[in-house]
Amino acid sequence: MSTTPACILVVDDEAQIRKFLDISLRAEGYKVLLAANAGEGLALAATQMPDLVVLDIGLPDREGYDVLADLRQWSQMPVLMLSVRDAENEKVRALDAGANDYVTKPFGIQELMARLRALLRGRSDGSESPLRYDDGQLIIDMVRREVVLQGLPLSLTRKEYAVLTTLVRHAGRLVTQQQLLQEIWGATHTRDSHYLRVVVGKLRQKLGDDPALPRWLKTEPGVGYRFLI
Structure with a gap:
């Protein structure tokens, strides 16, 4: 486990909340990053790689759900959603x-701190998945959200x-x-394997990857897929 102070990114458009959390988190010894909207939050998450994100759902430029979806494309850093919406369906949707x-x-600040401590117990030891793949033919940049094949986007x-x-985040596995x-697709689609087959088929076509002699995408019949390294 890391001994350096954990870094927490707070993404909230309410200045009072940001100030309150900044003071409270620093008093507990955390390093704090602050963002007032989705764009700032995603930029800080990509460049500073915080250990945890406190993310408001109601942001001025995008919904917090959209920010979470983008974040989950390239990182599994813990995210605690913060919102005035207390309906059960909102909580289920976020989870x-x-x-x-x-x-x-x-x-309550003490409850929030306890929840943050629980999420940070599994803090990364530096083995965070790489944000860029480059084998000379295929480049996948997860920060810029760009894919380049043989020099062409x-x-x-x-x-x-x-x-x-x-x-790619689980390359070789x-x-x-x-x-x-x-x-x-979400927890309600775990049996809809035809969705996945269609997407993987189109991916192979765009990559020029032969399923019989795969360079990148290998099918494990009836089980799943593996990105070859």
């Missing part, structure tokens, strides 16, 4: 989308990009169909 916890406003749909980057469906 299904990949949030690790959900706290409603107004909140490759246009991928949102789902194609999500499948590709999920496999088998990723099951159920895991991919749950992470990308």
Whole structure:
């Protein structure tokens, strides 16, 4: 476990909340980054790689759910969603989308700190998945959200990009169909393997990857897929 202070990114458009959390978190010994909107938050997450993100759902430029979806394309850093919306369906939606916890406003600071400590117990030891893949032919830049094949930009749909980057984050390891469906389509689609087959087929076409002699995407029949390294 790391002995350096954990870095927490707070993304919230309310100046009072940002100031309150900045003071409270620094008093607990954390390093703090502050963002007032989605764009600032994603930029700081990509460049500073915080250990945890406190993310408001109601942001001025984009919904927090959209920010979470973008973040989950390239990182599994813990995310605690913060919102005035206290309906059960909102909490379920956030957790299904990949949030690790959900706290409603107004909140007690001691409870929030306890939840943050729980999320940070599994803090990375520096083995965070790489944000860029480059083998000389294929470049996948997960910070810039760019894919380049043999020097030319490759246009991928949102789902194609999500499948590709999920496999790259687990490069060399088998990723099951159920895991991919749950992470990308959501918990209610874990049996919809035909969605995945269609997306992988289109990905192979765009990459020029022969399923019989794969360079990058290998099928493990009936189980899942593996990104070859």
